[in-house]
Amino acid sequence: MLKIGILLNLLKLVVIGVYGIIGLIGWYKYYEELAARPMGAATVNKFSPEMTVTYIPAMVRYHSIGKLQVLRSILLTDNLEDKEQVKTRITNILKHCTSVHIRDFNLLDTPIKNIGNWYQDNFDFDNFLAAVFDEVFNSKLSVEEKIRNIFDVMETYQNATTQKLLIEMNKLTGNQY
Known part of the structure; x- marks a missing residue:
């Protein structure tokens, strides 16, 4: 019973770790894309x-x-x-x-x-x-x-x-x- 509890806790930590790594990769890609955009003066679109x-x-x-x-x-x-x-x-x-x-x-x-x-x-x-x-x-x-x-x-x-x-x-x- 103790081994199953330890395995479940270990499995929870692995899932949380994988979820965290995926989240960090997503944020990294988002900010990398944001930083790659050219910074320029704000423009107003043509009015219809x-x-x-x-x-x-x-x-x-x-x-x-x-x-x-x-x-x-x-x-x-x-x-x-x-x-x-x-x-x-x-x-x-x-x-x-x-x-x-x-x-x-x-x-x-x-x-x-x-x-x-x-x-x-x-x-x-x-x-x-x-x-x-x-x-x-x-x-x-x-x-x-x-x-x-x-x-x-x-x-x-x-x-x-x-x-x-x-x-x-x-x-x-x-x-x-």
Whole structure:
């Protein structure tokens, strides 16, 4: 009985040892293969038309939240009686934020080359800005009402540009998006 117990323990140790050796060989091969891969700069794959028409509007909307926070700060802290100063600040902030996104978008490999420039050219910024100013200087509204209305204005202009993007993508690919 004692010999069978010793043999079973010895067999367990052999099985564990073989299992361990196989595991070590597997990890070695994995790391050897990993180390053999060339290390280079990370790249972004080419965006499909479907990904483009999803990603660009989503990122524009995402960045709008930050713009609304800055606008809320201006509405709460600036003297709205000094219309020219407020207009200058809002214009500069919106143009600066937008230029950052345009440069980021231009780095993407999409069916539309330099899609950031395309988006800027197709977004009706002047009328958008006039609509924002209408809300900012509406003395009948609270700050939160102004922000809510400005969000609606942003959505309207972004949706119009997204429709233009869909039309352009349909022209380029012949598909219906």
